[in-house]
Amino acid sequence: MDVKDLSNPRQEIEKAVADGDLHKLLRISGLLHGHYCPGSALGVKAAARAVNELRVRSTGMEEVVAIVETNSCFADGVQMVTGCSLGNNALIYRDFGKTAFTLAKRSGDGIRVSALFDRVNKERSPEAARLWDKVVVKRGGSEDESKRLTELWRELSFKALDIPDDEVLVVKKVNIDLPAYARIFASFTCALCGESVMESRARLKDGRPVCLPCSSQAYYQLAGDGLSLVG
Secondary structure, three states, rough: OHHHHHHOOOOOOHHHHOOOOOOHHHHHHHHHHHHOOHHHHHHHHHHHHHHHHHOOOOOOOEEEEEEEEEEEEEEEEHHOOOOOOOOOOOOOEEEEEOOEEEEEEEEEEEEEEEEEEHHHOOOOOHHHHHHHHHHOOOOOOOOOHHHHHHHHHHHHHHHOOOHHHHEEEEEEEEOOOOOOOOOOEEEEOOOOOOEEEEHHOOEEEOOEEEEHHOOOOOEEEEEEOOOEEEE
């Protein structure tokens, strides 16, 4: 790989978006998501539509922001295609439980795309529905059944990409207020465990700066069931 290739690590994704190559984008998204499923496929489809509509590109510097309304598979497709992630502070999570997201410029001009998941589910075979319930919902099934579900999911995922947008996506222009650019906080060393902790998350205990775990105070956690206060 030469220097020119290194200048834009997202060039392959950007070209696939411009070319409308959703199948390639889903394959790339699989690197993050770990498998192919209808949810991540809809995230890819929705994100590609929003990027093209808004005509933006992300360098991971918050010039464009994605607001996801779910922490499901859909969000991984959105992150990979838009380049907006938790780590580069360009991803905002709103715990609405909706298969939808908004892509916005710093001006506030944006595109909100919601996905009609039921439309994709109609394409699901009875076998896939049965295995979904057994393997995923009930966390059971054999290794062979799990592999078979993965195969069926893969087939359905790539088929979902070929459904016309107007049958599976609801797209509208929006203008929203965005949070300011992420603040750069200083770090402290926790007086108890010795680990580095962001200033905004440090607490005082016996007059000394400590991290949240050492403070025994409550903290927020994002898990599979959503955002919750722990402790």
